[in-house]
Every structure is written in structure tokens, then in C-alpha cells.
Amino acid sequence: MTRSRLSPREMSRIAMMAVLLCLCAWLSVPAPIPFTLQTFGLFCALGLLGGRRGSLAILLYLLMGAAGLPVFSGFQGGIACLLGPTGGYLLGFLPMGLLYCLLEKQAMRSLWFMAAALVLGLLLCYALGTLWFVKVYSFHHGPIAWISAMGLCVFPFVLPDLGKLALALLLIRSLRPRLPQQI
Numbered sequence: 281m282t283r284s285r286l287s288p289r290e291m292s293r294i295a296m297m298a299v300l301l302c303l304c305a306w307l308s309v310p311a312p313i314p315f316t317l318q319t320f321g322l323f324c325a326l327g328l329l330g331g332r333r334g335s336l337a338i339l340l341y342l343l344m345g346a347a348g349l350p351v352f353s354g355f356q357g358g359i360a361c362l363l364g365p366t367g368g369y370l371l372g373f374l375p376m377g378l379l380y381c382l383l384e385k386q387a388m389r390s391l392w393f394m395a396a397a398l399v400l401g402l403l404l405c406y407a408l409g410t411l412w413f414v415k416v417y418s419f420h421h422g423p424i425a426w427i428s429a430m431g432l433c434v435f436p437f438v439l440p441d442l443g444k445l446a447l448a449l450l451l452i453r454s455l456r457p458r459l460p461q462q463i
Contacts, residue, residue, distance in 0.1 A: 286333075286336075293329060293333065294329065294333050294336045294337045294340060295337075295340065297321075297324070297325040297328070297329055297333075297334065298337045298338075298340040298341045298344065300321045300324065300325065301318065301321040301322065301325065301337065301338070301341040301351070302341065302344070303321070304316060304317035304318050304320055304321030305317075305318045305321070305351060305352055305353045306353070306355060308353065308354075309440070311440075312436075313437075315436075315437055315440045316353045318353065318373075319402065319441045319444050319445070320444035320445075320447060320448050322334075322338065322373055323398050323444065323445050323448035323452075324448050324451060324452065325337045325338065325377075326376075326377055326380045326398065326401070327394055327398070327448060327449070327456075328452055328455060328456065328459065330384060331377060331378070331381025331382070331383075331384040332381055334377050334380065334381075335374065335377030335378055335380075335381055338373045338374050338376075338377045339374060339377075341373075342362070342370065342371070342373065344357075345358070345362065345370070346362055352370065364416065365412075365413050365416045365417050365420075366409070366433065367412060367416075368408055368409040368411065368412020368413055368416075369406075369408075369409030369412075369413075369433070370409075371408070371409075371412070372404065372405035372406070372407075372408035372409045372412075373405060375401075375404055375405070375408060376401035376402065376404055376405040377401070379397070379400060379401045379404055380398065380401050383397040383400065384397070391449055391452075391453055394449065394452070395445065395449055398445055398448075399442075402441060406433075406434050409433065409434075410426070410429050410430055410433055413429050413432075413433050414426060414429045417429065
């Protein structure tokens with residue numbers, strides 16, 4: 281029999297990871313194309329909490345932003361952020377978590393499986409976000425080629441996101457043994 285209710289400890293960890301996502305969204309790394317540490321927070325939430333609890337932290341984060349709290353990059357919030365051209369990438373965080381949830385049993389075997397599952401989730405997020413971007417951008421500004429959309433929204437972020445994944449995996453590897461086994 282599986283548990284369906286969350287313990288207070290689980291709820292507090294989910295809430296803490298949602299707060300970590302907020303903090304990571306606010307931290308911007310200056311570069312020719314600036315990027316935030318949001319995906320680092322996603323990788324940590326999924327790797328440390330697991331797919332189910334990590335997805336709940338992502339959902340909580342998105343709901344806080346949709347409610348108008350300034351939890352997204354640039355201290356923005358509100359439904360307009362989710363419905364704008366780049367909102368698909370934010371909304372893509374949740375399917376990323378759900379895919380990780382499906383692959384979790386394999387991912388828990390080793391850091392390599394975890395990295396592969398997180399990369400697959402990131403690719404899903406990129407695909408959904410780019411699809412959303414093309415639709416919204418085309419509606420407001422006219423057609424845009426897929427490759428142009430990817431040049432704006434994906435290609436500049438691939439290497440930084442892989443770097444954030446590597447850092448998250450190092451953190452997960454050092455913190456996991458210190459955390460109690462499944463809650």
C-alpha cells in the first residue's frame with residue numbers, strides 16, 4: 281500500500297524547494313545573454329526530493345507566480361508571465377518534473393541515470409517552451425522560423441543549463457547521503 285498523504289516534514293521540504301526556485305529565479309548571471317539559476321533549482325528539487333515531491337515544489341512555485349507573487353526572473357509575477365512568449369518554458373517545468381517522476385526508478389540507481397533523466401526533462405521543457413514561443417510570437421508579431429526561435433530561446437542556454445546540471449549533481453551527490461532515506 282502506498283501513502284498518498286504528505287507528512288509535515290515532506291510539505292516543509294516541498295515548500296523550501298519552492299522557495300529555492302524563487303531565489304534561483306532572482307539570481308541572474310550577467311552574460312551576453314543573461315540567464316538565471318532557475319534550472320539549477322529545478323535540478324536540485326527533483327534530484328533531492330524525487331519526482332513526486334519535486335513536481336509538487338514546481339507546481340507550488342508556478343502557482344505562487346500565477347497568483348502574482350514576484351517569484352519569476354526579474355522579480356515578475358502574474359498570469360501574464362505564464363501566458364507571454366516565454367511562459368511556455370516556465371510551464372514546461374512541470375512536464376519536466378512529471379517525466380522525471382516516470383524515470384525516477386532508473387534515475388535513483390546512479391548519478392548518470394539521474395543526469396540522463398534530467399537532460400531528457402530539460403529537452404522536453406525546451407521543446408514545449410519553443411512550441412509555445414513560436415505560437416505566441418507568431419500571433420503578436422507574425423511568423424517566426426523554428427530555427428530562429430531556437431536561436432533566441434534555446435541555443436544560448438544549452439551550455440549554461442548543462443553547467444547548472446553538473447553543479448546540481450555535485451550538490452545532490454554530497455547532500456543525498458546526509459538526508460534521511462525516503463520520507
